[in-house]
Amino acid sequence: MSNHAVSTNSTWAGGKSPFKVSYGKLMMWFFLLSDAFTFSSLLVGYGAVRFSFPSVDETEMAALREELPFNTDVHEMFHHHEGGFVGAMQEKGLFAETHWPAPELVFNHFPGTHGHLPLMFVSLMTFILIMSSVTMVLAVEAGQRMDKKKVQTFMLWTIVGGLLFLGCQAWEWTKFIGEGAKLYTNPFGPVTFAALFFLVTGFHGFHVLSGVVINIIIYINVLRGTYEKRGHYEMVEKTGLYWHFVDLVWVFVFTFFYLI
Amino acid sequence: MAHQNTPVDIHDEENYDPTVWVPKAHSHGTKGLWKTFWILLFLTILDIILYFMMDPGMLRNVIFIVLGVVKAAFIVYSFMHLTFEQKGLKMSIVLPMIFVVYLIAFLLTEADYLNSLNW
Numbered sequence: 001m002s003n004h005a006v007s008t009n010s011t012w013a014g015g016k017s018p019f020k021v022s023y024g025k026l027m028m029w030f031f032l033l034s035d036a037f038t039f040s041s042l043l044v045g046y047g048a049v050r051f052s053f054p055s056v057d058e059t060e061m062a063a064l065r066e067e068l069p070f071n072t073d074v075h076e077m078f079h080h081h082e083g084g085f086v087g088a089m090q091e092k093g094l095f096a097e098t099h100w101p102a103p104e105l106v107f108n109h110f111p112g113t114h115g116h117l118p119l120m121f122v123s124l125m126t127f128i129l130i131m132s133s134v135t136m137v138l139a140v141e142a143g144q145r146m147d148k149k150k151v152q153t154f155m156l157w158t159i160v161g162g163l164l165f166l167g168c169q170a171w172e173w174t175k176f177i178g179e180g181a182k183l184y185t186n187p188f189g190p191v192t193f194a195a196l197f198f199l200v201t202g203f204h205g206f207h208v209l210s211g212v213v214i215n216i217i218i219y220i221n222v223l224r225g226t227y228e229k230r231g232h233y234e235m236v237e238k239t240g241l242y243w244h245f246v247d248l249v250w251v252f253v254f255t256f257f258y259l260i
Numbered sequence: 261m262a263h264q265n266t267p268v269d270i271h272d273e274e275n276y277d278p279t280v281w282v283p284k285a286h287s288h289g290t291k292g293l294w295k296t297f298w299i300l301l302f303l304t305i306l307d308i309i310l311y312f313m314m315d316p317g318m319l320r321n322v323i324f325i326v327l328g329v330v331k332a333a334f335i336v337y338s339f340m341h342l343t344f345e346q347k348g349l350k351m352s353i354v355l356p357m358i359f360v361v362y363l364i365a366f367l368l369t370e371a372d373y374l375n376s377l378n379w
Contacts, residue, residue: 015276019349022282029353040360048367052374055316104311119308126304134297137339141293144285231270234282237341244339248332254304255328259311260321 028238032245035207039249042203043256046196050260053100053190060094061102068116075114086179086187101189103258109175122258125168126250132161133247136215140240143233148222151236155219158243162212169205173198197257204253207246214239288344296338303331 011018019026068077078085089095089105104118111121135157142150176197180187186194218239227233270280307327314320337343342350 016273017276017278017281017283019346020283021345021349023278026349029349033353033356036357037359040363044360044363044367047364048371048374051371052377058316061316102316119311123304123308127301130297130300130304133335133339134293137293138290140341141287141290144287232282232285234285237285241340244335247339248335251328251331251335255307255324259307259324 022234025234025238025241028241032241035245036249039204039252042196042200043252046200046256047260049192049196050100050256053098056094056096056099056102060092064092064094064105071113071115071117073114074108074116090187095188097190099189100193103260106176106188107172107258109172111171119258121168121172122254125165125172126254128161128165128168129247129250132158132165133244135161136240136243140233140237143227143236146228146233148225148228151222151227151233152219155215155222155236159212159215159219162208162215162243166205166208166212169201169208173201200253201257204246204249207249211239211243211246214242288341292338296334299334300331303327 017023017026021029068074074085078088081088083090086095089101093099094105095101107122108116108118109121110117135154139151139154139158142154176194181194181197183195183198184191188194218235221227221235222233227235268277268280269275270282271284272281307324310320310323314323336353342353
């Protein structure tokens, strides 16, 4: 028997990291776990409100799809209609306070065209965010090899991707608000739909914004050689964790707001 | 800190200093990452296809949510490298998500009341 009461070789005896990660990375994981709970509450709450309303009548939706094929010029088609496209849908009862609207009719715009392109813009946004996740993880991988040049390149692309995504979201919000959706009014359907859309995509968008700011700070540090001097690029890994989490949340925002 | 001017071994297991200690980083290559990218892209396109091919309803919603969880798992395990972490860390991150399942079950039973509110 050893004289020592506590063996320093055991995992939880202190004197070493039990999970073999630095404290900073461990705390980033726990922060992300708590953030996952926040977003879960928002999205599960959205789901509960969503299913307290019936969907619009499917036979009418099917009839409308016949009438409104992919890439129809909606401006031209509803030019003479009072209230344009939104007014026409209200008249058909597809946008009503008592029914949850079909997302394909709400999110059918694309920059530079008047065509009816349901869910195409949000697909592009999703692609941009996935792509920026890939460039982020490539920066992390380059950091593990202490390849400063590659870290620089991929961090810059990640920042560009984040800014592109934010630009897309700003455009979509502008369009949605311009058509009359506000926190307390919603021509597309129940008021809670617009309110929760702004709340949840806004909360996610603010995460993207702070992610971009953090990425810029880390990028400047990479340029200045801070991590070269420190001997490791773990800061890139930690900011990468946050960035991937933002992408992960978008997966569910996309699922709940644009598909369900 | 005692070691102001002497270089510190940041990977030292014996003289563990939690303020600077980091495990040695090593790359796991980029092949798996690109594979994850293609899987995520495929699943997102599948989402859009199913949206237009399937009738709206609970079955389609459940498929969307399951696909979402699959995508999230790929992001966490591959992009966030959770697959390379210790089992204890994996469990402390993944297991608490059971609370979300509880929240869903809780709100499903409350949905009847929400229905009667007519906001």
